[in-house]
Structure formats: C-alpha cells, structure tokens
Amino acid sequence: MIVKTFTHSLSRRLRCAPKLSFVSDNANSFVFAALFCSDNSPPKDDVEIVFGIITSSTSSKNLQLSLKSSWVLFSNDLIDKVLKRVRFSHGNPLQALEFYKYVSSRRGFYHSSFSLDTMLYILGRGRRFDLIWDLLVDTKRKDQSLIxxxxxxxxxxxxxxxxxxxxxxxxxxxxxxxxxxxxxxxxxxxxxxxxxxxxxxxxxxxxxxxxxxxxPNLQTFNILLSGWKSVEEAEGFFQEMREMGVKPDIVSYNCLIDVYCKGRQVEKAHKVFERMRDEDISPDVITYTSIIGGLGLVGQPDKARDILKEMKEYGCYPDAAAYNSAIRNYCIAKRLGEAFELMDEMVRKGLDPNATTYNLFFRVFYWSNDLKSAWNLYQRMMDSGCLPNTQSCMFLIRLFRRQEKVEMALRLWNDMVEKGFGSYVLVSDVLFDLLCDMGKLVEAEKCFLEMIEKGHKPSNISFRRIKVLMELANKKEALQNLMQKMAIFGPPVQVCESEESLAEKSI
Known part of the structure; x- marks a missing residue:
C-alpha cells in the first residue's frame, strides 16, 4: 500500500516539478517543489488520506511522521479541502492545528485565506481563543494580507x-x-x-x-435592517439611512418587507412592494419568500401558495427557500397533507428538498410525539440522499430518548458515524443519557470510543455518567481505557460565560 501510494504520488510530482525553474538546482529544491506544487487539483483519495492521518494520530510527533511517510502532494487546494473536511466532520481542533502548522513550517509555503479562516473557525468552535490569537499574530508576521x-x-x-x-x-x-x-x-x-x-x-x-x-454606508444599514424584528426600530434605521443620503437598494427593501411580514403587518409589506416597483426595483425571490411567510403567519397559507404561481408570471421562479416558506405555513396550520404535496411539487420542479424542508415536518412530529411518522420521514430523507443536519438529529434523538427506543437511536448514531453528519457532541449527550438509563453500558462504551476515534471530545457530563456506571459494574480496565482516550483532548475547555444550548434553541 505504501509503495503504491508513493508511486502514484511521485508520478504526479514529476509532472508538476518541471514547471518550477529551480527544480534542477539541487535535490532539496526538487523535493520542495514536488511536495508543494499547487498547479494540480488534489485527488479525493489524497484528501481522505490526510484527513485520516489527522483524526487517527495520537500525538504531534505521530502526525508529522505519518504525513511525511504518506508522500501526499501538499497543495493549497488539498489543504483547503482537508480543513473543510475537518470542519464539517467536527474534527479535533488541536490535531487540525498541528497539521496546519506542519504545512506552514515549510520554507516558502503560504496558506490561502480560506485555509486560515477555516482553521480559525475550527479553533473557535473548540473555544481555543488563546490559540486563535497566537495564530493571527503568526499570520500577520508571515503574510498579513490573509487577514x-x-x-x-x-x-x-x-x-x-x-x-x-x-x-x-x-x-x-x-x-x-x-x-x-x-x-x-x-x-x-x-x-x-x-x-x-x-x-x-x-x-x-x-x-x-x-x-x-x-x-456608515449602505452595507452598514442593510446589516442592521436585516436583524430587526421590531417594526419601529427597522423604520427608524430606514429613516436614518435616508437622512444620511444613503439610497436604499433591493436588500434594504427586502429587509423592511421581512420585518413587516414577521410582525404580521402584511399590508405595510405590500405598500413597500409597490414602492419598489415605482422605483424600478424588481422584486426578487427573497421578496416573494418574505411575503409568503407573512401570509402564513396571518393564517392565509392558501393565498401564500398562490404567490408561488404569481412569481412565475413576473419571471421570478421559486427556489427551495420559497417552497420551504409555503410548506412551513401548512405545517403551522397542521395541514400536513398539503405540506407534503408541496414537497412532492418541489421534486417535480427539479428542486431537491433540503434538511430545512424535512425539519419543518420533524418539528411537528416531535411536538406531537409521533415517532412512527418521524422515523418514516427519516428513512425517506436518507433514501433521497439528503443528509440530516444537527437540528434534524436533535429532533430525532430526543424523540427516541422520550420513548426509550434504543435501536432507533443507535441506528441514527451509526448513520452519523458512517456518513459524517450532525453534531456528535450534542447528539451524544442525549444518546448516552438513554443508553445509561436503559443499562446499555456496552453500547454506550462503543459509541463513546467511536466518537473519540472520529476526533470529537465527549462532554464531561457524559464522561462522568459513564464513569460512575463503569465503577459500579467494576469495569476497571474499560474505564482506564476511556480515561486514557479522553486525555488526548487535554484539560476541560474554559468558556467566557454560560452558553445556551443550540439544541434547545432549535427545538
């Protein structure tokens, strides 16, 4: 395998190296050019090889040795893809940083701005703010333009x-x-x-x-307008914008319409809609989507559905977000039959329902405690190739926890591990609660180890609960193994102040 990888990688390096003028000067120049050429897009297997090294390495030294022996061609494109893979798989931030530093240490190599931003996001999600500032200071010294x-x-x-x-x-x-x-x-x-x-x-x-x-400029006011839920505040900023001589654009008007619609003042939204046309600003799909949502809030889901047809007459075609807004209206009205009809219509129109679409239904099934419908929808979702997001997983795992469905919970977990979707940390907290309450210590230990192998740190609360059960079951060796695995992640992370659970917010 090593020989095959080396031969495959070296052949690509040889094709890349002659493009650099200093390759023939000496052996070291050749090696540098071969390892860090950025002309070719990296093969998918190279991304997976490096990602596997990052997630499986147990120390900085082990990671560096594995990277050196892999003979993978390190290009900016490869590094961007690897770090993106780490981000969306919720990988270990410390191991990702070791990889980032390993590449940075190569003489003459410079990261892309995408790599820097992705690395900072990974560290920030792990709340390693000290490392963030260290990395930024080092980046300024090496290439300030990346910041x-x-x-x-x-x-x-x-x-x-x-x-x-x-x-x-x-x-x-x-x-x-x-x-x-x-x-x-x-x-x-x-x-x-x-x-x-x-x-x-x-x-x-x-x-x-x-x-x-x-x-302040137009973007400043658009940012502020986009966040207001209060009609009075939004109108105040809109007026201040005009007083400062900043002319509203379609984004400004869309923000104002959205505030009116969310405030159930649909008539005011229509007046702004007409003002846009008077100023020769054509409403776009975002404008219509806001109005569709507003009509649903005032109990007119059928009229909102008609807007989908009206859009086409003006050459503006609904996207997934517009359909989701119309589907949400029927879900609020508990008219799931029409909601599913709209989702089927999306498919006929060539639009793929996304995780947000499915979550509209999961929310209804969660609050109505309808496990059968939620499970059937989950299977339909997976069969369609649409991967659940964290919110989808939380609706499901909490429903499984409520009805003590261990097999379904483990099926969801196995799908997450296999396909790499959802937040391992948030889902595992609920999963471990279920498994421990049901006395499934073997399964809990297995999921715990899988999570660590994927580079994700289980919460300290989950670890303490499993630790107590293992002590009661006199599983000393298994507990010692878990403690050694947890040590990889270092001391517990300190936070600035208490953070409200994302899962609670979403549900």
Missing amino acids: SPRTMQVVLARVAKVCSVRQTVESFRRFKKLVPVFDITCFNALLRTLCQEKSMTDARNVYHSLKHDFR
Missing part, C-alpha cells in the same frame, strides 16, 4: 457565541493591530456578528457608540 474582514467575522462570531458583548468588542479592537486596513468594512463585520450572535439591542448600542469612528 481580511471575513477572517475578523469568523473569529468574532465564535467569540460572541460564548462571550459577552464587551469581550466581543474588545476582540474587535484587537484586530486594529492585525488587519491591513481597519475601516468601515471591519465595523460592518462586527455589526453582522452582533446581529447574528447577540441581540439587536446590543448591535444598535454598539452602532451608536462607534458610528462616529466609521462612516
């Missing part, structure tokens, strides 16, 4: 998720010494973060306290 407003937003979003507004703003100010230009684009990144992760009141207060340091 962009997008980089700032990635970091601030992770900080804001678990820290206070004050700490988020302090983190924003730290970027003044890191980014090439600290301007309105950076300020907009902060506001977007606060709108998404904190309250609009927080975003408004920060806006008013810092707006004199940055001249």
Whole structure:
C-alpha cells in the first residue's frame, strides 16, 4: 500500500516539478517543489488520506511522521479541502492545528485565506481563543494580507457565541493591530456578528457608540435592517439611512418587507412592494419568500401558495427557500397533507428538498410525539440522499430518548458515524443519557470510543455518567481505557460565560 501510494504520488510530482525553474538546482529544491506544487487539483483519495492521518494520530510527533511517510502532494487546494473536511466532520481542533502548522513550517509555503479562516473557525468552535490569537499574530508576521474582514467575522462570531458583548468588542479592537486596513468594512463585520450572535439591542448600542469612528454606508444599514424584528426600530434605521443620503437598494427593501411580514403587518409589506416597483426595483425571490411567510403567519397559507404561481408570471421562479416558506405555513396550520404535496411539487420542479424542508415536518412530529411518522420521514430523507443536519438529529434523538427506543437511536448514531453528519457532541449527550438509563453500558462504551476515534471530545457530563456506571459494574480496565482516550483532548475547555444550548434553541 505504501509503495503504491508513493508511486502514484511521485508520478504526479514529476509532472508538476518541471514547471518550477529551480527544480534542477539541487535535490532539496526538487523535493520542495514536488511536495508543494499547487498547479494540480488534489485527488479525493489524497484528501481522505490526510484527513485520516489527522483524526487517527495520537500525538504531534505521530502526525508529522505519518504525513511525511504518506508522500501526499501538499497543495493549497488539498489543504483547503482537508480543513473543510475537518470542519464539517467536527474534527479535533488541536490535531487540525498541528497539521496546519506542519504545512506552514515549510520554507516558502503560504496558506490561502480560506485555509486560515477555516482553521480559525475550527479553533473557535473548540473555544481555543488563546490559540486563535497566537495564530493571527503568526499570520500577520508571515503574510498579513490573509487577514481580511471575513477572517475578523469568523473569529468574532465564535467569540460572541460564548462571550459577552464587551469581550466581543474588545476582540474587535484587537484586530486594529492585525488587519491591513481597519475601516468601515471591519465595523460592518462586527455589526453582522452582533446581529447574528447577540441581540439587536446590543448591535444598535454598539452602532451608536462607534458610528462616529466609521462612516456608515449602505452595507452598514442593510446589516442592521436585516436583524430587526421590531417594526419601529427597522423604520427608524430606514429613516436614518435616508437622512444620511444613503439610497436604499433591493436588500434594504427586502429587509423592511421581512420585518413587516414577521410582525404580521402584511399590508405595510405590500405598500413597500409597490414602492419598489415605482422605483424600478424588481422584486426578487427573497421578496416573494418574505411575503409568503407573512401570509402564513396571518393564517392565509392558501393565498401564500398562490404567490408561488404569481412569481412565475413576473419571471421570478421559486427556489427551495420559497417552497420551504409555503410548506412551513401548512405545517403551522397542521395541514400536513398539503405540506407534503408541496414537497412532492418541489421534486417535480427539479428542486431537491433540503434538511430545512424535512425539519419543518420533524418539528411537528416531535411536538406531537409521533415517532412512527418521524422515523418514516427519516428513512425517506436518507433514501433521497439528503443528509440530516444537527437540528434534524436533535429532533430525532430526543424523540427516541422520550420513548426509550434504543435501536432507533443507535441506528441514527451509526448513520452519523458512517456518513459524517450532525453534531456528535450534542447528539451524544442525549444518546448516552438513554443508553445509561436503559443499562446499555456496552453500547454506550462503543459509541463513546467511536466518537473519540472520529476526533470529537465527549462532554464531561457524559464522561462522568459513564464513569460512575463503569465503577459500579467494576469495569476497571474499560474505564482506564476511556480515561486514557479522553486525555488526548487535554484539560476541560474554559468558556467566557454560560452558553445556551443550540439544541434547545432549535427545538
């Protein structure tokens, strides 16, 4: 296998190397060119090889030795794909960072901005903020151009998720010494973060306290308008935008229409709709989707469905989000027959139902405690090739927990492990509760080890519960093995302040 991998990789390196002028100077130059050529797109098997090394390595030294012996061609494209794979599989942030540093240490090699942002996201999700700032300082020293407003937003979003507004703003100010230009684009990144992760009141207060340091532009107001649920606040910002001479665009109008629709003021939304046409701004699919959702909130799902047909007459064709909005209306009205008809219509129109589509039904089945319908829908979802997201998994695992369905819960877990979807941490907490309550210690241990092998750290609460049961069952060797596995992840992560469970928010 090693010989085969080496031969396959070397043949590609030989094709790549002649494109570099210094290849023939000496042997070391040849090796460098061969290992870090970025001209060719990496094969899928190379991505999986490197990803496997990252997830299976037990130490930094072991990871480096495995990477060296793999003879995989390291290109920017490969590194981008590997880190993306780690991100969406919720991989171990420390092992991912070791890989990132290993590549960075190569003389003359520079990461892409995508790799940097993805690496920062992975660290932020693991709440390793100390490592984030170390990496940013090192990046500034090596290539400051990689640190962009997008980089700032990635970091601030992770900080804001678990820290206070004050700490988020302090983190924003730290970027003044890191980014090439600290301007309105950076300020907009902060506001977007606060709108998404904190309250609009927080975003408004920060806006008013810092707006004199940055001249607000159209994007600034669009960001703030997109977050408001209060009609009065949205109208106030819309008026301030006009007073500052900033002309609204379709995004601005869509935000205002969305606020009116969510506030059940559909008539005002229609007036804005007509104003757009008067100003020769053509409504787009987002405009119609907001109106569809607003009609559902005021109890008019059938009229909302008619909007789907009306859109086509104006050359605007509904997308999955528009259909989801119409489906949501029927789910709210408990008219699941029509909701399923719309989902079938989506398929006929060439639109694939996504996880959000299925979650609309999972929510209804969860609250009605309809396990049979939820399970049938899950099987349909998997058969269609649409992978569940974390919200889908949480609806299902909590339903299995409520009805003590161990086999179904294990089936969901096995699918997650095999296909790599959902949050292992959130789902495992509920799963381990179920398995421990039902006395399924062998199964709990197996799932615990699978999770660690995938590079995910089980929560300390889950570990303590399994630990107690193993002590009662006198399984000393098994417990010692689990403790050694957990040690890989280091000490427990410290957070800035308590974080409300994502699962609770979604349900």
